[in-house]
Amino acid sequence: MRAPGIARAAAAVLAVEAVALLVFAAIEMAGLGAGDAASLPTAxxxxxxxxxxxxxxxxxxxxxxxGRSWARSGGVVFQVLAIALALGALTLPPIPWAFVLGLGIPAVAGLTLLIASARREGTRREAE
Structure with a gap:
């Protein structure tokens, strides 16, 4: 069965966030290799x-x-955590706007798409 467009869009946001974390991990590994880590076990x-x-x-x-509900649930948890992290960063002087917007906007978009996808799936199942 083909996934609805909303589910595909939500999956795309989650996939882009996964790639962003992989890039971040690669940057962390490069820093570790360059000897920038204060604590090796922590890094x-x-x-x-x-x-x-x-x-x-x-x-x-x-x-x-x-179209798996467990995946939408897990995605929602990640999006809520990302929004909380972005909002928490607003308390840092000076405010890291690139971080706040780079994390917050995709998280709000992902959360919105995941909730819309779940609602669409629920409506579809009720109609059956």
């Missing part, structure tokens, strides 16, 4: 957790594309 743990997050987002993207 390695951060890289591993970033890669786990990227894998989770990729799984949620594939699951959302397939």
């Amino acid at each position: 390695i743990a951060l890289i591993v957790l970033t890669l786990i997050g990227a894998a989770a987002l990729a799984a949620f993207a594939f699951g959302t594309r397939a």
